[in-house]
Each structure stands twice: as C-alpha cells, then as structure tokens.
Amino acid sequence: MSDVRKKLVLVGNGMAGVRAIEHLLKLAPDAYEITIFGSEPHPNYNRIMLSSVLAGGADMNDIIINDLEWYRSNGIRLYTGHTVTSIDTVNRKVHTDKGVEAGYDELILATGSNPFMLPLPGADKEGVIAFRDIKDTQIMQETAKTHRKALVIGGGLLGLEAARGLLHLGMEVSVVHINEYIMERQLDEAAAIMLQKELEAQGMKFLLKKQSEAILGKKRVKGLLFADGEVAETDLIVMAVGIKPNVELARGSGIHVNRGIIVNDYMETNIPGIYAVGECAEHRGIAYGLVAPLYEQGAVLAKRLGGAQTEGYAGSVTSTKLKVSGVDVFSAGQFIEQPGSRALRYQDEIEGVYKKLVIQEDKLIGAVLFGDTSDGAPLFSIIKNGENIKGKEKELLLGISSDALGSQKGNDRLEAMADDEIICGCNGVSKGAIAEAIQSGGCTSVGDIKACTKASASCGGCKPMVEGLLQLYAGDKAVKVKEGICGCTTLGRDEIVAEIKRMKLMTVKEVMHVLDWNNEEGCTKCRPSLNYYLGMLWPEEYIDEKESRFTNERYHANIQKDGTYSVVPRIYGGITTPADLIKIAEVAVKFDVPMVKFTGGQRLDLLGVKKEDLPKMWEELDMPSGHAYGKTLRTVKTCVGSTFCRFGTQDAIGMGIRLEKAFERLNAPSKVKLAVSGCPRNCAEATIKDFGVVAIDGGWELHIGGNGGVHVRATDLLCVVKTDDEVLEWASAFLQYYRENAVWNERTSTWVERVGLESIKQALENREERLALKERIEATLALTTDPWKQIVNEPELRKNFTPITEPETV
Numbered sequence: 001m002s003d004v005r006k007k008l009v010l011v012g013n014g015m016a017g018v019r020a021i022e023h024l025l026k027l028a029p030d031a032y033e034i035t036i037f038g039s040e041p042h043p044n045y046n047r048i049m050l051s052s053v054l055a056g057g058a059d060m061n062d063i064i065i066n067d068l069e070w071y072r073s074n075g076i077r078l079y080t081g082h083t084v085t086s087i088d089t090v091n092r093k094v095h096t097d098k099g100v101e102a103g104y105d106e107l108i109l110a111t112g113s114n115p116f117m118l119p120l121p122g123a124d125k126e127g128v129i130a131f132r133d134i135k136d137t138q139i140m141q142e143t144a145k146t147h148r149k150a151l152v153i154g155g156g157l158l159g160l161e162a163a164r165g166l167l168h169l170g171m172e173v174s175v176v177h178i179n180e181y182i183m184e185r186q187l188d189e190a191a192a193i194m195l196q197k198e199l200e201a202q203g204m205k206f207l208l209k210k211q212s213e214a215i216l217g218k219k220r221v222k223g224l225l226f227a228d229g230e231v232a233e234t235d236l237i238v239m240a241v242g243i244k245p246n247v248e249l250a251r252g253s254g255i256h257v258n259r260g261i262i263v264n265d266y267m268e269t270n271i272p273g274i275y276a277v278g279e280c281a282e283h284r285g286i287a288y289g290l291v292a293p294l295y296e297q298g299a300v301l302a303k304r305l306g307g308a309q310t311e312g313y314a315g316s317v318t319s320t321k322l323k324v325s326g327v328d329v330f331s332a333g334q335f336i337e338q339p340g341s342r343a344l345r346y347q348d349e350i351e352g353v354y355k356k357l358v359i360q361e362d363k364l365i366g367a368v369l370f371g372d373t374s375d376g377a378p379l380f381s382i383i384k385n386g387e388n389i390k391g392k393e394k395e396l397l398l399g400i401s402s403d404a405l406g407s408q409k410g411n412d413r414l415e416a417m418a419d420d421e422i423i424c425g426c427n428g429v430s431k432g433a434i435a436e437a438i439q440s441g442g443c444t445s446v447g448d449i450k451a452c453t454k455a456s457a458s459c460g461g462c463k464p465m466v467e468g469l470l471q472l473y474a475g476d477k478a479v480k481v482k483e484g485i486c487g488c489t490t491l492g493r494d495e496i497v498a499e500i501k502r503m504k505l506m507t508v509k510e511v512m513h514v515l516d517w518n519n520e521e522g523c524t525k526c527r528p529s530l531n532y533y534l535g536m537l538w539p540e541e542y543i544d545e546k547e548s549r550f551t552n553e554r555y556h557a558n559i560q561k562d563g564t565y566s567v568v569p570r571i572y573g574g575i576t577t578p579a580d581l582i583k584i585a586e587v588a589v590k591f592d593v594p595m596v597k598f599t600g601g602q603r604l605d606l607l608g609v610k611k612e613d614l615p616k617m618w619e620e621l622d623m624p625s626g627h628a629y630g631k632t633l634r635t636v637k638t639c640v641g642s643t644f645c646r647f648g649t650q651d652a653i654g655m656g657i658r659l660e661k662a663f664e665r666l667n668a669p670s671k672v673k674l675a676v677s678g679c680p681r682n683c684a685e686a687t688i689k690d691f692g693v694v695a696i697d698g699g700w701e702l703h704i705g706g707n708g709g710v711h712v713r714a715t716d717l718l719c720v721v722k723t724d725d726e727v728l729e730w731a732s733a734f735l736q737y738y739r740e741n742a743v744w745n746e747r748t749s750t751w752v753e754r755v756g757l758e759s760i761k762q763a764l765e766n767r768e769e770r771l772a773l774k775e776r777i778e779a780t781l782a783l784t785t786d787p788w789k790q791i792v793n794e795p796e797l798r799k800n801f802t803p804i805t806e807p808e809t810v
Contacts (some may be wrong), residue, residue: 005030005031005032005033006031006032006033006105006106007032007033007035007102007103007104007105007106008024008032008033008034008035008104008105008106008107008108008305009034009035009036009037009094009102009103009104009106009107009108010034010035010036010037010108010110011037011084011094011107011108011109011110011111011249012037012038012039012108012109012110012111012112012278012280013036013037013038013039013040013042013043013044013078013080014038014044014047014110014112014278015044015046015047015048015065015278015291015294015295015428016110016112016277016278016279016294016295016297016298017036017108017110017277017278017298018036018044018065018066018110019294019295019298019299019428020108020110020277020297020298020299020301020302020305021034021036021076021302022066022302023298023299023301023302023303023306024302024305024306025074026302027302027303027306027307027308028305028306028307031305031306031307032106032305033075034074034075034076034077035076035077035078035079035102035104036071036076036077036078036079037079037082037083037084037094037096037100037102038078038079038080038081038082039081039082039083040080040081040133040134040135041080041081042064042080042134043064043065043066043067043068043070043071043078043080044064044065044066045060045063045064045065045134046063046064046065046426046427047132047133048291048426049062049063049426050063050131050133050134050136050137051158051161051162051164051165053134053137053165054131054137054140054141054161054162054164054165054166054168054169060134065427065454079096079100081098082096082097082098082100083096083097084096084249085097085249086249086252086253087107087249087252087253087274089253089254089255089271089274091103092104092105092107092273094107104273105273106273106274106275106305107273107274107275108274108275108276108277108301109249109250109255109261109269109274109275109276109277109280109281110276110277110278110280111245111246111247111249111250111278111280112245112246112278112279112280113243113244113245113246113279113280113287113289114132114243114244114246115130115131115132115239115240115242115243116239116241116242116243116244117130117239118153118212118239118241120212120213120214120215121214121215122214122215122216122217122221123215123239125215125217125219125220125221126219126220126221127143127147127217127220127221127235127236127237128215128221128237128239129236129237129238129239130238130239130240131158131159131161131162131238131239131240132243136238137165140162140165140166140169140236140238141169143171143235143236144166144169144170144171145595145597146595147171147235147236148171148172148235149171149172149174149233149234149235149236150163150166150171150172150173150174150234150235150236150237150238151173151174151175151176151224151232151234151236151237151238152166152173152174152175152176152237152238152240153176153212153224153237153238153239153240153241154175154176154177154239154240154241154242155175155176155177155179155181155182155183155206155208156182156183156185156186156240156241156242157183157186157320158240159175159177159238159240159241160175160182160183160195160199160204162238162240163175163199163204163238164199164202164204166236166238167202167203167204168709170600171236172203172205173203173204173205174204174205174206174207174232174234175204175205175206175207176207176210176212176224176232177206177207177208177209177210178209178210178211179208179209180208180209181193181196181208182195182196182206182208183195183329186320186329186331186335187329187331187335187368187370188335188336188356188368190345190347190354190356191329191331191354191356191368191370194352194354194370194371195327195329195370198327198352199327202712207226207232210226210227210228210230211226211227211228212224212225212226212227213225213226213227215237216231220235221234221235221236221237222234222235224237243279243289244259245259245260245261245279245280245281245282245287246279246280247259247260247261247280250269250276250280253271254271255269255270255271255274255276256269256270257282258282258285259282259287260276260279260280260281260282260287261276261280261281261282262282263275263276263277263281263282263283264283264312265283265300265312265313265314266300266301266304266310266312266313267281267283267297267300267301267304267313268304275301275304275305277294277297277298277301278294278297278298279294281297283297283313283315284315286315288316288318290318290319290320291425291426291428292316292318292319292422292425292428293315293316293318294428295422295427295428296313296316296420296422296428297313298428299420299428299430300312300313317332317333317380317383317384318332318333319331319332319333319376319380319425320332321373321376321425328369328370328371328372328373329369329370329373330367330368330369330370330373330376331366331367331368331369332366332367332376332379332380332383333358333364333365333366333367333380333383334358334365334366335356335358335366335367335368336358336366337358338360340360340361341358341359341360341365342358342359342360343356343357343358343359344356344357344359344393344397345397346397346398348371351371351372352370352371353370353371353372354368354369354370354371355367355368355369355370355372355375355397356368356369357379357393357396357397359389359393362388362389362390363386363387363388363389364379364382364383364387364389364396365383366383367379367380367383372399374399374464375396375399377423377462377464377465378465379396381417381421382396384421385416385417385418414431414465414468414469414472415472417431418431419431419432419435420432423455423462423465423466423469424453424454424455424456424457424462424466425462426457426462427453427454427455427457429453429454429455431469433453433455434449434453434455434466434469434470434473435469435473437449437452437453438469438470438473438474439473443470443474444470444474444477444478444479445470445478445479445480446463446466446467446470447487449466449470450466485525485526485529485743485744486522486523486525486526486529487518487519487523487525488512488517488518488519488522488523488525488526489515489516489517489518489526491515493529493533493743493744496511496515496530496533497533497537499511499514499515500533500534500537501537505534506534506538506541506542507534507545508522508527508530508531508534508545508548511530511534512526512530527545527547527548528548528549528550528744528745529743529744529745530548531544531545531548531549532631532667532669532744533744535667536667536739536740536780539779539780539783540779540783552629552630553629553630553631554800555611555614555629555800555801556614556625556629556630556787556788556791557609557614557629558628558629560607560608562608563611564607564608564609564610564611565609565610565611565614566605566606566607566608566609566628567605567606567609567614567617567618567621568599568603568604568605568606568625568626568628568629569584569603569604569621569623569624569625569626570623570624570625570626570627570660570664571602571603571604571626572636572656572657572660572661573602573636573638573653573656573657573660573676574601574602574603574635574636574637574638574656575638575653575656575657576604580623583620583621583622583623584596584604584606584621586620587606587617587620587621588606590620591606591609591613591616591617593606593607593608593609594607594608595607595608599628599635601628601634601635601637601673602635602637602638603626603628603635605628611801612801612802614801615788615791615792615798615801618788618789618791618792619792621788623788624664624786624788624789625665625786625787625788627664627665630667630671631667631668631669631670631671631744631745632665632666632667632668632671632672633660633663633664633665633666633668633672633673633674634671634672634673635660635673635674636656636657636659636660636663636673636674636675636676637656637673637674637675637676637684637685637686637689638652638653638655638656638657638675638676638677638678638684639652639676639677639678639679639683639684640652640653640678641653641654641655641676641677641678641679641695642678642695643678645678645679645683647678647679647681648678648679648695649678649679649695649696649697650678650679650695650700651678652676652677652678652684652693652695653676653678654724655676655693655700655724655727656674656675656676656684658724658728659674659676659693659727659728659731660674662728662731662732662781663731663735663777663781665781665784665785665786665787666735666739666777666780666781666784667739667780667784668735668738668739669738669739669742669743669744669745669746669751670742670744670745670746670747670748671747672690672691672735672748673689673690674689674690674691674692674693674731675689675692675693676692676693676694676695677692677693677694677695678695679694679695679696680694680695680696682694685708686703686706686715687703687706687714687715688706688707688708688712688713688714688715689703689706689708689715690704690705690706690707690747690748690749691703691704691731691734691735691748692704692706692715693727693731696720698722699720699721699722699723700720700721700722700724700726700727701717701720702717702718702719702720702721702727702730702731702734703715703716703717703718704716704718704734704748704752704757704760705748705749705751705752705753705757706748706749707747707748707749711749711750713749713753716752716757718730718734718757718760718761718764719761729770729771729774730764730770732770732773732774732777732778733764733769733770733771733773733774734760734764735777736773736774736776736777736780737760737763737764737773738751739777740773740776741755
C-alpha cells in the first residue's frame with residue numbers, strides 16, 4: 001500500500017457527513033488525509049436533539065456527538081465557522097469565505113438543507129426565525145426572557161417540538177397550521193386529534209386551516225395577518241414549514257441538481273470524485289429529511305471510499321417518532337389506506353392508546369401508534385422486510401409480546417433481521433454494528449454497547465432491542481449490569497446510604513475509597529449526591545464540601561449564559577412591603593442591574609449581576625437568600641385567601657408565610673416548591689407543586705408530588721386535615737421522609753411515582769413516626785444559617801468573589 005494518503009474533503013460538519021467519516025475510519029483508517037469544513041462554530045452535534053435542549057431536557061454539551069478531541073485524535077483537520085463558497089472541479093480544490101483553500105482527491109458534499117421561509121411581507125423583521133440550529137435555539141431562549149407570545153407556523157414534527165420547547169420557556173404558544181389536522185404527513189386524523197388534545201392540555205393552542213398572509217410590526221414582529229382577515233398578536237414567529245436541500249454550491253460548480261444534488265446508488269454525482277450524502281442529496285427522485293436514511297447513505301459511501309464491497313443504496317422506508325413531554329407517537333410506511341389495502345384499528349380513549357395497521361397483500365405496509373409506541377421498532381422491521389403476516393394480524397394489532405412474534409421467539413426474530421437493519425434510529429446504529437461490538441469488541445452489557453456504538457444513548461427507545469441482541473450474541477457472557485448512581489460505581493442510592501450509616505463514613509473521599517469507586521476523584525454526578533447524603537445523615541457532624549456543589553450553589557446565585565448572576569431575595573409567601581420594594585429598587589439602580597423580573601413563584605429576580613458585586617448587593621439588600629439557585633425550598637406561592645378574596649375559606653397568606661419561614665434553607669434531594677390556595681379555585685396552582693395546600697370549608701387538603709415543569713404532573717391527595725398545626729406537622733413529615741428516601745436530584749413528582757402514593761401514606765399514617773420525622777427536620781434546620789449573611793460577615797468567604805487580576809508583564 002502506498003504511503004501517500006489521498007486527500008478527502010468533507011463540506012458540511014453535520015450528522016450525515018461525519019457519520020460517513022466515522023464508518024470510513026473503521027474500514028480504512030489510514031487511507032485518507034481528511035479535512036472537514038463546517039459553517040457553524042461548533043463540533044458535530046445531534047440536530048434532532050435540539051428540541052430537547054429547547055424543552056430543558058438536555059444542554060448543549062449533551063448533544064455533542066464528536067467533540068474536538070475526536071477530530072484531533074483521528075488526525076482530522078477541522079475548520080469551524082467556514083463556509084465553502086466555490087469548488088474548482090478541474091484542479092480539485094475548494095475555497096471558503098475566509099480565504100482557506102484545500103485540495104482534494106475525493107470530495108463529499110454534505111451541505112444539508114435550509115429551512116423554508118414563507119415569502120410573506122415582513123418575513124425579514126426582527127423576531128422571525130426558523131428552528132434549524134443551535135443559533136435558532138439560543139434566540140428562542142433569549143426571546144423568552146423578555147417577551148411573552150410566540151407563534152409557530154407549521155404543525156408538523158419540527159413545529160410541535162419547537163412549540164413545546166417555547167412552552168417550557170414560559171411563553172404563550174399557538175401553532176398555526178394550514179391543514180385541518182396536525183402532522184398530516186406522519187399521522188392519520190384520529191391520531192392527530194388525540195395528539196392535539198394532549199398538547200392542548202399542556203397549554204399549547206392551535207390555529208388550524210389558517211393561511212398566513214403578512215407579518216405585522218415595524219422593526220420587530222407584532223402580529224401575523226391571516227388570509228381571512230384575522231390577526232394573531234405575537235412577539236416571536238418560528239417558521240417550521242419544511243426544508244429545502246442546500247444545492248447552491250453544487251449548482252454553481254456544474255454538478256447536476258434537481259430538488260437536491262442528484263446521486264446514484266453509490267452516492268456519486270455526475271462529476272468524478274465528488275459525492276453527496278444527507279439532506280442535500282436526491283436519490284431516485286427522493287430527498288430524505290430523516291436521520292436513519294441519511295446514516296444508511298453514509299454507510300454505503302464509506303464502503304465505496306474504503307474499497308469495501310457494497311450493493312449500493314436502494315432507498316429507505318422511513319419512520320417517525322415524536323416524544324413531546326410524555327406524548328409518544330410513532331408512524332412508519334404508508335399509514336393512509338389506499339385502494340387495495342385495508343386498515344385495522346385499536347383505540348382506548350381511557351388509556352389514551354391508538355393503533356392502526358395498514359395491510360396490503362398480507363404484508364404490513366404502514367403503522368400509526370399513539371400513547372404506547374413500544375411495538376414501533378418490531379413493526380417497522382416487519383414493514384421493511386416485507387414479511388407475510390397472514391394469521392398474525394390480531395397479535396400485531398394488540399401488541400407484540402417481548403418474547404414472541406407469532407410463532408417465532410424474540411431471539412429468532414432478531415436473528416432473522418438483516419445486519420444493515422437500523423436498531424438505533426437516533427444515532428444510526430445497525431444490528432451489524434451492535435453484533436460486531438459484542439462479538440469482536442468485547443461488549444458484555446448495554447452500557448458497553450452504548451459507549452462503543454452510541455446505540456440507546458439518545459431517546460432510549462431502542463434499549464429493549466439492544467438488550468435482545470446482547471442476549472443473542474453474548475449469551476451467558478451478557479452482564480446485567482446493575483446501574484449505580486453514576487459510572488464510577490455499581491452501587492445504588494440505597495446501598496450507598498446503608499453503608500454510610502453502617503460504617504459511619506464521614507467524608508466524600510472516605511465513601512469513594514471504602515466503597516471501591518472505580519474513579520477515585522468521582523464525577524459531577526456522584527460527588528454532589530454523596531455530599532447531600534452525608535449532610536442528610538449527619539447534619540451535626542458533617543462539614544459541607546463546597547467543591548462538590550454546582551456553581552450556582554457555591555456562589556449562592558444563578559449563573560446566566562453571559563457569566564453574570566441573578567439575585568432573588570426571600571419574600572415570604574410572595575408578600576412584601578413598600579420599604580422592601582424601595583430597597584430592592586435602590587440596590588438595582590446602584591449596581592446597574594439590567595433587568596428586574598417577577599418570577600413565576602411571586603418573587604423579584606435581579607438579573608445581570610457581576611460576581612464581584614454579589615456580596616456588596618446582599619449586604620445592602622439586608623434580606624435573606626431566596627435560594628432560587630439550589631436544591632432547596634425555592635418558594636411558597638400564595639393567593640390572598642380569606643384576607644381579601646370573597647371566595648377564600650382560609651388564611652392562605654398566613655399559612656404560606658408560616659410554611660416558608662419553617663422550611664427556608666432546607667436542603668433537599670432536588671428543588672422543592674410549595675403553594676397555598678385559599679379555596680378550591682386554586683389560584684396559587686397548589687396542585688402542581690411538590691407540596692400543595694388547598695383550603696376547604698373547615699380544613700385543608702394536602703397534596704404531594706406535583707410538577708409544573710418539563711414533565712407536567714398533577715399532585716396526589718395525601719390527606720385532609722383540620723388545623724394549621726396539622727398542616728405543618730404533615731408538611732414536616734413528608735419533606736423529611738422525602739429527604740431521607742429519594743435519590744439525589746429526584747424531584748418529588750418522580751419519587752412519588754416511583755415509590756407509590758400508598759407507601760408514603762403508610763409511612764406517615766402513624767403520628768408518632770410523623771412527629772419523629774418532624775423532630776429530625778427541625779433539628780437539621782436549626783443548624784442552618786443564611787448563606788448571604790454568612791458570606792457578608794466573613795472576609796475569608798468574600799475572597800471567593802474577588803476577581804482574579806493578571807500580573808502586569810514588562
């Protein structure tokens with residue numbers, strides 16, 4: 001083999017192109033000198049996870065597929081923030097907008113697609129964007145901080161994910177759609193209506209059969225005019241009406257284009273040495289916009305470039321999976337019945353489940369699942385394989401059991417799948433790649449497979465099939481790894497807490513050493529959790545380990561994206577005084593605070609504070625910390641109750657203030673929010689709080705386990721009590737029982753669902769046990785001090801807020 005490596009240039013640093021490079025590096029690691037150009041200033045990231053970032057389920061780091069070290073370790077020259085503007089096909093060179101020139105022997109175009117922006121009058125106004133990349137996500141997050149109303153044009157998959165993310169950011173969101181029902185390209189009408197109802201219950205609004213006419217406003221968007229003359233007010237418009245392949249570079253270089261860059265079965269264009277893959281490519285008249293087909297194309301191209309045998313790309317049967325805040329939807333193939341086909345349906349309105357199978361000539365050609373999508377992967381496999389399902393229709397409709405499909409056992413079905421069958425659609429991992437990881441790579445657990453191939457690393461929907469393949473290929477060697485609290489240990493929360501108590505372990509280091517951590521320094525998951533467990537178990541003896549806390553908790557303020565902080569003083573029950581309001585206003589002016597905002601918990605948030613100003617601001621405020629930054633009691637929200645409201649039956653304000661003063665500074669496994677409503681009209685939204693109190697005639701209802709965030713959950717009724725003292729007794733017992741039994745970072749909503757309402761009721765039904773829990777929580781709270789005051793009064797602690805100045809150089 002020649003020592004001179006060929007030059008390979010990839011234009012586009014997205015998912016499809018880089019996946020082809022990953023395959024190529026496995027097939028022929030030394031064959032090419034690789035250069036990659038990407039227009040965005042980021043390494044390769046998972047674009048389909050942007051909706052999770054927007055909805056708060058992930059941050060930017062979570063969606064990076066290959067970090068900068070991956071490029072370096074594979075000898076890849078990466079140019080981020082460079083757009084290739086021209087291709088010299090004669091001399092085989094590309095040129096970028098920043099003056100970089102690179103020669104190539106082989107060139108891959110993976111330029112992706114551009115969002116289609118409706119050519120409406122006013123579409124160029126500020127506040128009109130697409131939802132396509134990290135920049136768009138950041139714009140939406142910033143807009144939500146200062147504006148209230150948003151419109152999403154487009155009721156398809158991307159539009160609904162954008163809308164749910166904006167709801168999470170606190171905006172009022174309406175989805176504008178030209179058709180009669182949403183997601184008509186992925187769902188039939190019945191499933192679409194069920195989905196719409198679920199999303200409306202979460203707060204999303206819909207404007208259907210609406211044709212957009214013009215965008216209103218001067219510099220910034222103020223409204224959207226429809227063809228019927230109606231106007232919808234808005235501060236932000238997100239267009240999610242489709243994509244178009246980015247073909248301008250190819251067209252200007254003499255490469256044949258239609259809707260996309262025209263390629264053959266080997267992803268070759270009409271010009272030798274130039275290939276196209278991904279959303280920019282058009283194969284047999286189809287330009288695909290879903291990840292699985294693009295990964296299949298990348299695998300074919302890698303084999304072609306690596307000199308491996310390949311049959312070429314023959315096109316893809318596609319499937320769609322949507323998960324928006326607990327709503328599961330799946331569709332695949334031809335899900336609308338046509339002449340010559342028939343449809344089987346199953347619908348359960350009570351459980352919110354809908355299934356539809358479309359059959360033609362005894363073969364499954366399409367499926368729609370709503371509510372329960374667990375059969376999505378096996379049904380999709382049957383559709384792609386063209387399997388005869390005669391006699392199995394009822395079993396397929398009512399549910400494929402975990403170990404059988406008709407007369408076949410689960411392992412037989414997995415074994416019969418082709419090696420190029422995609423198991424993990426999010427990351428494009430095939431059955432063959434997983435089999436190789438097990439048989440050749442030595443993977444013996446799902447965690448090993450995840451680390452080696454990325455299968456099940458994103459949404460987790462393919463985990464059952466990954467487990468099945470592990471059992472199939474590893475057999476007795478398969479390890480059912482008990483998942484610990486993190487990758488540093490196989491021990492779970494209960495085992496760790498039991499050992500700390502048994503051996504009276506007193507420091508984070510001691511726990512990790514005695515319990516045989518495989519990473520002696522721990523990680524960002526286990527160190528904070530151990531710090532919490534130790535403080536919960538030994539409140540009097542344990543010295544809190546500040547370095548094991550997150551930045552927000554170390555500096556007792558919420559860090560913002562620009563490096564500044566927000567300050568939220570404690571305002572008991574949301575009730576303040578003119579004197580305190582004047583004080584807050586004067587401090588905001590003195591420290592040049594750029595924004596003062598009312599929070600959803602009835603507090604005032606001073607945003608944009610420099611770290612070095614924090615102690616001075618706290619000193620001048622002379623108010624307790626609102627703990628809006630930690631895993632503590634955040635707020636107790638109240639309505640005016642019987643004090644002013646004509647509907648009020650009890651003193652909600654007095655009860656709210658009493659609860660907040662009782663539990664301020666309480667450390668918990670996760671943040672805790674309380675609310676007190678003065679009557680069943682529930683104006684304080686107590687039934688979506690961790691502990692909610694609702695006044696009724698002659699007493700109080702006590703509710704637990706609510707959540708108004710990403711995973712919305714209504715509370716469960718714990719009990720009904722008569723007196724204010726009983727409210728405090730039950731609140732103390734519940735919160736301490738939660739503190740002593742929940743996993744670190746586990747909200748009460750998740751914990752209540754995990755352990756069950758009945759088990760909590762049983763644990764608290766004995767008054768003697770409730771009083772013991774109350775005594776323990778009071779003992780813990782008695783040891784706490786206000787962190788702002790402590791830092792203000794201790795010079796050694798104030799030093800942590802002093803900016804580090806670099807020494808002058810001569």
